[in-house]
Amino acid sequence: MKEEISNRIKELRKKHGFSQRYVAENLFISQAAYSLIENSQNGIVADHIIKLSGLYDVTTDFLLKGDKNLIRMSLSNGFVPFIKASAHAGFLKDYHMENWEDPYEWFRIPGFNPSQNQKLFEVEGDSMAPTVLPGDILICQTQKKLEKILDGSLILLVTEEAIIVKRLKLQPDPDYLLLESDNEEEVENIKISKNEIREVMMVRGKITGLLVPHHEIASKGKIRALEEALELLKKEVFKLNKKIAAMSN
Structure with a gap:
């Protein structure tokens, strides 16, 4: 041997x-x-x-x-570490450790091209409902250059104390990030100092077990049609006002 x-x-x-x-x-x-x-x-x-x-x-x-049928689960082989909601605290505690990835499960995602800077996070809390819901799994990629993040982008922040999923709201203060929620019940924005941030990750996609009921799809279609009709009516009223103004002159 x-x-x-x-x-x-x-x-x-x-x-x-x-x-x-x-x-x-x-x-x-x-x-x-x-x-x-x-x-x-x-x-x-x-x-x-x-x-x-x-x-x-x-x-x-x-x-x-000499066993060749075993695949080593690593980033280079297309696997991405999965941090469950119950493991968020442990992830934050071991963040700076060299082998922090060892305790986590690894998965390959069909149709998704992974890189060295990606992780899977399970969502807890409903602060971003209905965009993301508790139990959804976010596909996240590290973004080291904050200036490249567009206004309104969905991001995941790793701070010293928490893992936060919000939308980035651009604002003039260079020392802070302003975050907003998709949940209408949470009206206040969150302001976080850049010194508190360990990692900023872009949300590239999500895996969800939720299926939208058929009646909701139909309702959304009707609402969209009403919105389009209202927009068309606004344009017609605007044209009519212009004609009235021209006749008055």
């Missing part, structure tokens, strides 16, 4: 075009010590297996046993 493991890590190193020195530096050992591992003269410890798994983006089972 030792020889098989040595052959696999040697093949992976050559496939990625890495030198023995480079791999040895990642394992925090000398090149000579690493060379002995590749040549099956020395065994390999668990810590090195884990580091090589991350370096080559393969499973530890592949390195140890």
Whole structure:
């Protein structure tokens, strides 16, 4: 088995075009010590297996046993970490830890092209109803440049104390973000200092279990038709007023 493991890590190193020195530096050992591992003269410890798994983006089972049917769940393989509502507090607590992603579930989303800066958040609370509802899952992407966020964009803020989903309302104060809710019952906007913000994420989409009943779709269609008719009536009244004003002159 030792020889098989040595052959696999040697093949992976050559496939990625890495030198023995480079791999040895990642394992925090000398090149000579690493060379002995590749040549099956020395065994390999668990810590090195884990580091090589991350370096080559393969499973530890592949390195140890050659199993190829196991997919390593990582950002580079199209998986996105999912932070449930019940895990929000833990996420905030471990935010600065190197391995904060380990406790979370990972998912692939059909039709969604993930990147290194994306996460899934389960919504709690109804401050953004009816746009997003409790239990909806938001697909979020980190936005490091605030000036690129358009007025009215739906964003998720990670602060020292909370995870907040709101709309960004542009305002002249450069030191604060002004946030507003889609829920008509919450009329007051929230003002947050930029110094309190750990991360700003754009909401790119959502996954929901809610289906709109057929009668609501029909009602919305009627309302939309009434709104269009009212807009047309306003234009006709405006034209008529212009004609009356011209006749008066």
